[in-house]
Amino acid sequence: MTSIEREKLPVLLSIRGEQYFDNVDPDATELMTDGTLELTDTGMLLSYQETELTGMEGTVTTFEVKGPQVILTRTGKVNSQMVFEEGRQHTSLYETPFGELSVDIQTSSLRHNLSERGGVMEIRYSIAVEHTVTGRNCFKIQVRRKHPAT
Template identity: 50%
Template structure:
């Protein structure tokens, strides 16, 4: 996998009884066409995210985005606007059944890059555990990002 893009990720997490948390990460990754209308975006997690040794891959289709993590943490999360999906989240400490309810999703990618925005809620044992929003900007290496 050759790194051909710069990925800027901005994430916001809010949980009951806790202060909202915002993270920002800029890393190199790989963007490849996947089928007629889809793309695969992948990058290696770092010590900064707490997931060092994990490969994160987004499979982007027209109406669905699937987030796969493989390595120290193994998980699959499916995002489809207006739908709820159950996923397993495997950690070194055990597995959790997690519900993902996607409120809003927009993915606009082509071979030169683009953006993904997903607003979703996470449920653990059928109770909402948190609200998350992440925005990902993807651009070819050497190009400046448009705001």
């Protein structure tokens, strides 16, 4: 079996993040940005540069989609890793300028129909910082292939 040649395909990402807190309207952020989609032996990678808008300028965010699991990794100014797997809890460290925090991620729903043509991924999860639940969150990412102008 030969390894797939790993081509980074240009994509347009529409990312909507929602945070829900008790008895408060959801806090939503939306971002449209250029990124890349790369097919791997185990799934795919979606990557993009964070901007001033997200407060994480100088950081690269990557979603690694492999089977029933999605791993979100941020490197640069902010360094963190979050593992999403429906029905499971994963604990990771979140690096801040003030030190590291323990973060528990409990994924309630993980759905995607991503392929090399694009698609949609939606992740619903609750997050606990230092074992105290801080809210429920939802990522919805729409991926559209960008075709070079001819």
